[in-house]
Amino acid sequence: MxxxxxxxxxxxxxxxxxxxxxxxxxxxxxxxxxxxxxxxxxxxxxxxxxxxxxxxxxxxxxxxxxxxxxxxxxxxxxxxxxxxxxxxxxxxxxxxxxxxxxxxxxxxxxxxxxxxxxxxxxxxxxxxxxxxxxxxxxxxxxxxxxxxxxxxxxxxxxxxxxxxxxxxxxxxxxxxxxxxxxxxxxxxxxxxxxxxxxxxxxxxxxxxxxxxxxxxxxxxxxxxxxxxxxxxxxxxxxxxxxMGSPPMNILSATYGKDEQGCYVEVNTGAPHKLYSAHFASANLLPNTPVKLGIRPEAFEEVEAAQATLSLNLKLVEITGADTYAVLDFGDEKATARLGVPFAHSAGDTIHLHIDPKQMMLFDAESEQRLTS
Ligand SMILES: Nc1ncnc2c1ncn2[C@@H]1O[C@H](COP(=O)(O)OP(=O)(O)OP(=O)(O)O)[C@@H](O)[C@H]1O
Ligand SMILES: [Mg+2]
CATH class of the missing domain: 3.40.50.300 (P-loop containing nucleotide triphosphate hydrolases)
Structure with missing residues (x-):
């Protein structure tokens, strides 16, 4: 043949x-x-x-x-x-x-x-x-x-x-x-x-x-x-x-696990834990540095009681159909795509929920995706 x-x-x-x-x-x-x-x-x-x-x-x-x-x-x-x-x-x-x-x-x-x-x-x-x-x-x-x-x-x-x-x-x-x-x-x-x-x-x-x-x-x-x-x-x-506009937010974080489950700790001015059962698929040892990926559309504005995290607003950009809210993560920042009308302006604190399934982890060195 x-x-x-x-x-x-x-x-x-x-x-x-x-x-x-x-x-x-x-x-x-x-x-x-x-x-x-x-x-x-x-x-x-x-x-x-x-x-x-x-x-x-x-x-x-x-x-x-x-x-x-x-x-x-x-x-x-x-x-x-x-x-x-x-x-x-x-x-x-x-x-x-x-x-x-x-x-x-x-x-x-x-x-x-x-x-x-x-x-x-x-x-x-x-x-x-x-x-x-x-x-x-x-x-x-x-x-x-x-x-x-x-x-x-x-x-x-x-x-x-x-x-x-x-x-x-x-x-x-x-x-x-x-x-x-x-x-x-x-x-x-x-x-x-x-x-x-x-x-x-x-x-x-x-x-x-x-x-x-x-x-x-x-x-x-x-x-x-x-x-x-x-x-x-x-x-x-x-x-x-x-792929994606605005692009996915990439934040420095540290992986950990406690009685509530798997989390990554990010800096929002003070250390803050974000939990997701989905992080377990990354199969990491506690204290491993990682990169956390969150798409702008994964954020949702909620009442303070339902918030995953509350952040300081650095900048607000209204594009017509959407509001791009630039959020203060300590030394880093992230953009959230939120709806209109938008009631806040720069300097305000905003309460947000992030769908746990929509957060992904990447290796801090190789930058390959870790979560399934
Ligand atoms: N004949 C050549 N000799 C040397 N280097 C070349 C030659 N042709 C292309 N390159 C280099 O190869 C790389 C890839 O070029 P290519 O034209 O394939 O890029 P591209 O992805 O199509 O970019 P663009 O979006 O700007 O069209 C570039 O760094 C370019 O400088
Ligand atoms: Mg070309």
Whole structure:
């Protein structure tokens, strides 16, 4: 049996132990990803973390330094881009300015000498899907940013490849159009049933679009999971802080156990114990230093008698739908997302409850999540 035959067909994209160095600079380290057919994989992480490099390795635009890439069960690691059965949409649309929209979309087919009537049929079908039928005779200069973006996608869609690759395709659009196009790309994915790999540095885009999210930092894959896993079971402090806005609060704490149960002690000006049965899953010795993670939405304002803790308010920010209350934790601070109207101002004491199940612990050194 050949290696190709052993390859399980269950993955449309499989990346094994991929590494990439530019000279002596390590850009990607031991990346392993398995993506099921019809999936929407988002590669997300801060600027410079290696997202585009990874996408370019998948596309064959960059050579890999080590590891293997399979697309649709076929090893493509050494193949040039045109033999990989992929289509790519970049951040800059790079449409041909002298060609009409129809000619732009059909260009790849023309080069491959595909019959004229097939070209026409495919362009019409894709134009309908993208709702740009009325624009086919126009030149790119006569289109809005969002319309150009759709034409660029049309060019990829007529290819009907095993895998679509997108590198920040919405970053040239204004905020409102981004949100609209985000929903459209997601619908397009659902309608076509195609497999998408999508690069973004925007965590909201990642959460709303992806069926699978790969969080990268410094060239390392931090976590690969569903949006729910990434948000509710972050592998480490990096993932916990990257996903969510405002980000998860991370506070220094000490683990302990007494007759009331497992707790962590935080500093709220004076030492204060926060109890949760869920902390037992961290399996720690008493007095272990830890990092406590609390999402802003885990706080709830309550009457003094029901309070888990009472804190001094450092700052109040009203965003319209929410109030962000910045809370005084001694040398540290945390942000709570609370409702409107909000009756307090900076300097007041506020009574809060934190759902015990919504607090998570991380190792103070390795920053890996400890609680289940
Ligand atoms: N040809 C190159 N030679 C040397 N270093 C490179 C080269 N291309 C990229 N890099 C480096 O590799 C790292 C990853 O770059 P990459 O473009 O993949 O980041 P990114 O995650 O896509 O960032 P952004 O969100 O800014 O697009 C960066 O530190 C970058 O400087
Ligand atoms: Mg990039």
């Amino acid at each position: 050949t290696a190709q035959a052993i390859q399980q067909p269950s993955a449309i994209l499989r990346i094994d132990h991929l590494k990439k160095t530019f000279g002596t600079t390590k850009v990607l380290e031991d990346i392993n990803i398995d993506m099921p057919p019809g999936g929407f994989l988002v590669l997300v992480g801060p600027s410079g973390c290696g997202k585009s490099t990874l996408l370019n390795c998948i596309a064959g635009l960059e050579e890999t330094s080590a590891g293997h890439i399979h697309i649709d069960g076929r090893e493509v690691t050494e193949l040039p881009p045109r033999e990989r059965d992929i289509a790519m949409v970049f951040q800059s649309y790079a449409l041909y300015p002298t060609m009409t929209v129809r000619e732009n979309i059909a260009f790849g087919m023309k080069v491959r000498r595909i019959a004229k009537d097939v070209q026409t049929e495919k362009v019409d079908k894709v134009a309908k899907l993208l709702k740009i039928e009325q624009l086919l005779h126009r030149k790119p200069s006569q289109l809005s940013g969002g319309q150009r973006q759709r034409v660029a996608m049309g060019r990829a869609l007529v290819r009907d490849p095993a895998l679509f690759l997108f590198d920040e395709p919405l970053s040239n659009l204004d905020a409102k159009l981004r949100v609209e196009m985000r929903a459209e790309i997601k619908q397009l994915h659902e309608k076509t049933g195609a497999s998408f790999v999508y690069v973004t540095h925007d965590q909201v885009e990642a959460m709303t679009m992806g069926s699978q999210i790969a969080v990268l930092n410094n060239g390392y894959l931090q976590q690969l999971g569903t949006p729910d896993e990434i948000y509710n079971k972050p592998a480490n402090i990096f993932v916990a802080s990257f």
